[in-house]
Amino acid sequence: MLMALLRRLVFAFCLASLITPAWAVAVDTPLADPVLEARARAIHKQLRCLVCQNQSIEDSNAGLARDLRILVRDRIAAGDSDKAAIGYIVERYGDWVLLQPPMKGRTVLLWLGPLLFLLLAMGLIFLWYRRRSGSTAAAVAAAPLSADEQARLKALLDDREQT
Amino acid sequence: MSEPISEPSSESRPRSVWLRFMPLVVALVIGGFLLVGLGLRPKEIPSVMIGKAVPVFDLPALPGRPKGLKTADLKGQVSLVNVFASWCVSCRAEHPLFMKLKGEGIVPVHGLNYKDEGPAAIEWLRRYGDPYDRVGADLKGRVGIDWGVYGVPETFLINTEGRIVCKHIGPVMEADLRDKLLPAIKALRQGDTAQC
Numbered sequence: 330m331l332m333a334l335l336r337r338l339v340f341a342f343c344l345a346s347l348i349t350p351a352w353a354v355a356v357d358t359p360l361a362d363p364v365l366e367a368r369a370r371a372i373h374k375q376l377r378c379l380v381c382q383n384q385s386i387e388d389s390n391a392g393l394a395r396d397l398r399i400l401v402r403d404r405i406a407a408g409d410s411d412k413a414a415i416g417y418i419v420e421r422y423g424d425w426v427l428l429q430p431p432m433k434g435r436t437v438l439l440w441l442g443p444l445l446f447l448l449l450a451m452g453l454i455f456l457w458y459r460r461r462s463g464s465t466a467a468a469v470a471a472a473p474l475s476a477d478e479q480a481r482l483k484a485l486l487d488d489r490e491q492t
Numbered sequence: 493m494s495e496p497i498s499e500p501s502s503e504s505r506p507r508s509v510w511l512r513f514m515p516l517v518v519a520l521v522i523g524g525f526l527l528v529g530l531g532l533r534p535k536e537i538p539s540v541m542i543g544k545a546v547p548v549f550d551l552p553a554l555p556g557r558p559k560g561l562k563t564a565d566l567k568g569q570v571s572l573v574n575v576f577a578s579w580c581v582s583c584r585a586e587h588p589l590f591m592k593l594k595g596e597g598i599v600p601v602h603g604l605n606y607k608d609e610g611p612a613a614i615e616w617l618r619r620y621g622d623p624y625d626r627v628g629a630d631l632k633g634r635v636g637i638d639w640g641v642y643g644v645p646e647t648f649l650i651n652t653e654g655r656i657v658c659k660h661i662g663p664v665m666e667a668d669l670r671d672k673l674l675p676a677i678k679a680l681r682q683g684d685t686a687q688c
Contacts, residue, residue: 379642423540
């Protein structure tokens, strides 16, 4: 009884989660020219929504995201290049709206940071390996087998050869 | 044949002492970042409009209310431009403060009525009071976009040259006015530069 109810709930939830993504684009009127519309859509995907901060304006349901989608379509329809249309938005909202921040003085660390960390990690691992192999070698050299150990080793090896 | 294998003593490996404190060091570093993160406000997006001249715009007045708002109106005196709407809940929180500014004649406040309906805005002003000198009706929100508005309310401080000095995101509270806006307005009137 309970299981059946649960199963029904899970099923309903799955259905609901299938439906939601459709909201985002349903309200927009696309441009008549499919080429221009495709360019506008490509730009929408590069622009970050200011209200739902980790979505692109393409994905967001926010009113402002819709306004910006329409604005981009208007710019493209008016003959703007992709760069000019993006620039128009950046002029008003800053680099913040770009999902891929541009490479410039202030963002060098952002772009090269991962590489720096990779190099740092590789350096540390290299040092660690060198030190470890160095110390084991030193330990072996510092402690040669005693006569007693030599004898035991020999006995073991002989024993093994016989079997 | 099981003999206890003796671990090398810690004296022979001084780096292990250092290693022992690694979890603490890592925890402190992560904790430090999280502590700084607590004080950040990711919802407040830095405006690129600061220091720029106000956008070129010319908005009509609300129906039945004189005086629309355009670029030229914002030159010649220090003023505030408040982005508001009748549908905006937190606008009501800051509203009494603007009424006070008007009542005491401290600084002219202009309204940018963002994506609202004229009659609704007029009704809102009738009910809660009209603190604005000029009000421009931005029905489609295009002028708001030109100002870099991304939420309502927002409040801009404009200097005598018609440049945006600073932007307050969210409702203006008593403390914001006292600590940020009023000192900046005073400085601007004395011909100093100001930031807030």
